[in-house]
Amino acid sequence: MPFPIHRPRRLRASEPMRRLVRETRLAPSDFILPLFAVEGEGDRREIGSMPGNYQLSVDEIVKECELCHSLGIGGVILFGIPNEKDDCASQAYAEAGIVQRAVAAIKRAVPDLLVITDVCNCEYTSHGHCGKIVGEDVDNDATLAWLAASAVSHARAGTDIVAPSDMMDGRVAAIRAALDTAGFQKTPILSYAAKYASAFYGPFREAAESAPQFGDRRSYQMDPPNALEAMREIALDIEEGADMIMVKPAMPYLDIIRMARDRFDVPLAAYQVSGEFSMIMAAARNGWIDLDRAMIESLTAIRRAGAGFILTYFAQPAARLLA
Numbered sequence: 534m535p536f537p538i539h540r541p542r543r544l545r546a547s548e549p550m551r552r553l554v555r556e557t558r559l560a561p562s563d564f565i566l567p568l569f570a571v572e573g574e575g576d577r578r579e580i581g582s583m584p585g586n587y588q589l590s591v592d593e594i595v596k597e598c599e600l601c602h603s604l605g606i607g608g609v610i611l612f613g614i615p616n617e618k619d620d621c622a623s624q625a626y627a628e629a630g631i632v633q634r635a636v637a638a639i640k641r642a643v644p645d646l647l648v649i650t651d652v653c654n655c656e657y658t659s660h661g662h663c664g665k666i667v668g669e670d671v672d673n674d675a676t677l678a679w680l681a682a683s684a685v686s687h688a689r690a691g692t693d694i695v696a697p698s699d700m701m702d703g704r705v706a707a708i709r710a711a712l713d714t715a716g717f718q719k720t721p722i723l724s725y726a727a728k729y730a731s732a733f734y735g736p737f738r739e740a741a742e743s744a745p746q747f748g749d750r751r752s753y754q755m756d757p758p759n760a761l762e763a764m765r766e767i768a769l770d771i772e773e774g775a776d777m778i779m780v781k782p783a784m785p786y787l788d789i790i791r792m793a794r795d796r797f798d799v800p801l802a803a804y805q806v807s808g809e810f811s812m813i814m815a816a817a818r819n820g821w822i823d824l825d826r827a828m829i830e831s832l833t834a835i836r837r838a839g840a841g842f843i844l845t846y847f848a849q850p851a852a853r854l855l856a
């Protein structure tokens with residue numbers, strides 16, 4: 534018998550052949566671009582640790598959204614950076630808060646672009662924690678009211694999806710109830726169900742000016758060694774009414790994405806977080822890796838692990854590469 538009979542290289546011989554047997558595909562519509570809204574006009578402040586990403590005033594955010602729409606990007610997720618922070622995160626749920634105004638302006642200018650709003654308190658509290666501080670820790674149940682009020686204010690402003698990222702217990706149920714009471718039965722919840730206490734959020738905290746002033750987030754975000762706990766978190770959020778779930782970060786947690794995809798049948802997102810983006814950018818800027826290839830490979834890996842869509846700071850350049 535001639536050796537070898539099986540030659541896997543036959544199906545790798547040319548790009549058309551590889552394309553034919555490719556198991557994972559990327560499209561611009563798989564990507565959600567995170568955007569940071571600040572007060573002001575005509576303001577575009579580049580975020581030092583995240584090249585190509587900016588804190589944008591509302592008029593500039595609208596321009597960015599028009600560009601996203603023309604590139605066929607799936608949508609945007611908004612984070613707000615208010616001028617005034619206080620210990621009760623009041624700008625998070627203010628009717629005319631920065632995110633609420635940004636949503637309204639985007640939906641007016643680009644109604645077809647999907648807008649997701651991040652529901653959390655850390656950008657709005659003077660102490661930088663994701664909820665109300667009682668003693669030395671974030672008080673879970675007291676924080677739920679802030680989250681519910683934020684979600685309703687986002688829905689009122691016209692957001693398409695609310696995405697709680699705070700990791701309080703019971704927040705999905707609280708938000709669902711508040712949305713329904715306020716008449717927003719149709720607004721879906723994308724829950725950051727398995728969100729880890731990760732070192733890879735470093736650059737985001739510069740971008741969102743949300744670093745905790747004391748302590749860390751380990752009493753509410755998940756412990757990185759745990760996988761089964763992530764499955765329990767996801768199951769709880771689905772029970773509480775989450776329409777979609779998210780795993781975050783993405784590349785260091787591909788096993789969690791795969792486990793979630795195999796166990797749950799709701800749409801699954803993954804967040805390629807700021808540190809994942811900045812590491813690739815920094816290595817590319819040093820000439821150590823090829824930016825375009827690393828970008829596409831990282832996004833492909835996240836999709837291959839089972840994510841249906843990806844929150845990524847590469848949304849625009851990746852969409853351009855795929856065009």
Ligand code: PBG
Binds near residue numbers: 733806
């Ligand atoms: C808010 C929030 C964070 C991120 C998304 N929502 C920061 C954090 O939890 O500290 C991180 C996103 C990123 O790093 O790109 N709670």
